[in-house]
Amino acid sequence: MTLITVIRQLQEKNAIPVQRMCVTCRYFDPFAHSQSDKPHHCHFVHAPFGQRELRVDCREHELADPTSRAATWDAFEAG
Numbered sequence: 001m002t003l004i005t006v007i008r009q010l011q012e013k014n015a016i017p018v019q020r021m022c023v024t025c026r027y028f029d030p031f032a033h034s035q036s037d038k039p040h041h042c043h044f045v046h047a048p049f050g051q052r053e054l055r056v057d058c059r060e061h062e063l064a065d066p067t068s069r070a071a072t073w074d075a076f077e078a079g
Ligand code: SF4
Pocket: 020, 021, 022, 023, 025, 026, 027, 028, 029, 041, 042, 043, 044, 045, 055, 058, 059, 060, 061, 062
């Protein structure tokens, strides 16, 4: 289980305050470029980025609605 998974689970259970993570952001598009070494896409900056560049405290973060968050997480997990 990754740190991001743990933080997200705690956040979804309201056990910790909302974190400004890519995986809960309305701009996050996981594995939009799945054949690339920068598989994810940020629609805020309109650029791809890699797994190691996933943010956990991004100033530009905007919380996605719950349905979108769930769908994004499923896509992220499916990789
Ligand atoms: S705006 Fe920040 S938190 Fe949202 S996808 Fe882009 S880099 Fe991630």
